[in-house]
Amino acid sequence: xxxxxxxxxxxxxxxxxxxxxxxxxxxxxxxxxxxxxxxxxxxxxxxxxxxxxxxxxxxxxxxxxxxxxxxxxxxxxxxxxxxxxxxxxxxxxxxxxxxxxxxxxxxxxxxxxxxxxxxxxxxxxxxxxxxxxxxxxxxxxxxxxxxxxxxxxxxxxxxxxxxxxxxxxxxxxxxxxxxxxxxxxxxxxxxxxxxxxxxxxxxxxxxxxxxxxxxxxxxxxxxxxxxxxxxxxxxxxxxxxxxxxxxxxxxxxxxxxxxxxxxxxxxxxxxxxxxxxxxxxxxxxxxxxxxxxxxxxxxxxxxxxxxxxxxxxxxxxxxxxxxxxxxxxxxxxxxxxxxxxxxxxxxxxxxxxxxxxxxxxxxxxxxxxxxxxxxxxxxxxxxxxxxxxxxxxxxxxxxxxxxxxxxxxxxxxxxxxxx
Numbered sequence: 001x002x003x004x005x006x007x008x009x010x011x012x013x014x015x016x017x018x019x020x021x022x023x024x025x026x027x028x029x030x031x032x033x034x035x036x037x038x039x040x041x042x043x044x045x046x047x048x049x050x051x052x053x054x055x056x057x058x059x060x061x062x063x064x065x066x067x068x069x070x071x072x073x074x075x076x077x078x079x080x081x082x083x084x085x086x087x088x089x090x091x092x093x094x095x096x097x098x099x100x101x102x103x104x105x106x107x108x109x110x111x112x113x114x115x116x117x118x119x120x121x122x123x124x125x126x127x128x129x130x131x132x133x134x135x136x137x138x139x140x141x142x143x144x145x146x147x148x149x150x151x152x153x154x155x156x157x158x159x160x161x162x163x164x165x166x167x168x169x170x171x172x173x174x175x176x177x178x179x180x181x182x183x184x185x186x187x188x189x190x191x192x193x194x195x196x197x198x199x200x201x202x203x204x205x206x207x208x209x210x211x212x213x214x215x216x217x218x219x220x221x222x223x224x225x226x227x228x229x230x231x232x233x234x235x236x237x238x239x240x241x242x243x244x245x246x247x248x249x250x251x252x253x254x255x256x257x258x259x260x261x262x263x264x265x266x267x268x269x270x271x272x273x274x275x276x277x278x279x280x281x282x283x284x285x286x287x288x289x290x291x292x293x294x295x296x297x298x299x300x301x302x303x304x305x306x307x308x309x310x311x312x313x314x315x316x317x318x319x320x321x322x323x324x325x326x327x328x329x330x331x332x333x334x335x336x337x338x339x340x341x342x343x344x345x346x347x348x349x350x351x352x353x354x355x356x357x358x359x360x361x362x363x364x365x366x367x368x369x370x371x372x373x374x375x376x377x378x379x380x381x382x383x384x385x386x387x388x389x390x391x392x393x394x395x396x397x398x399x400x401x402x403x404x405x406x407x408x409x410x411x412x413x414x415x416x417x418x419x
Contacts, residue, residue, distance in 0.1 A: 081220020170218030177211030
């Protein structure tokens, strides 16, 4: 018996030599600095991109939007998959409770950034465009997508699907979502069309249809399992950078300059919402390239992750919720007081975006130090009262808003901003 144990021990040690990239066991656990760096980059770009979406269309807008396209929602979802793989919580009940929490958070954000300010603006100005924009609160937010993912993972884990099979399923769903978008004739009712848009792309408010985007969480979950077994990151990232970088550069060069028969144009709204087939694969490669770049940068600075980077990464959901509520409430106020022409007059939008990032940071710090208000840590008895109240408020808002809408607003018609 002792000899058998010695052989197993020697075998494990052999997998951890400098000549091997992977171990047979999980050896790369805990926080990963390059992922913290990348997540922080995504958060900063997200805040600035939302400023460009709502406040300005200057000459930098094209570049900001394309950077956001390459590092945006799909990157967040890949990180989400990796986080799920690394999480200590793998019990089935956790997936349900986490899904309910995220779904409720999404609806709180939607009510505060869309329904409430636009109803107030409509009642104040009498401009019916605001009541149209208020309806946007009924949409598949990225947090809504995340909640669906946790519910779906609960089913997948209960049926004991392997990481690889989950990834294959995600790829199939992505292609099915693209095919259904092409062939399905959506219902005439905007409300029904919007409900369908939670799952496949329809011309409503459907940034993150579940079928199209689940592939990225599945990829993150799959690569997270591989990531845990990396014993030599230097060799791993050298291979990633050497092989994936030219492939991605050549792919996007061809994609930008030549038409692909079945794929929408690279700069279209449809591509952002669908990321079909090869576009999705390129996005996955692109994320790994960014991991490699940040790993190299982190090594230059001694391998220690700055506190601000780590803390920003940890507070992703807080940054998303707080900055977006602030930005859109201010946007609605300015449109109600200055009219729809104001975004083109906004100066220095990048600095404005960084200002919102800093303000959000200050709010998070004040809350963490003094107030300690978090939806996640509310008492169970409070959640039992609060969560149903949020959904009752949402239903009442929908009943109140929907009959009053004459023109439906979505990102496909630029929310009727005309700019």
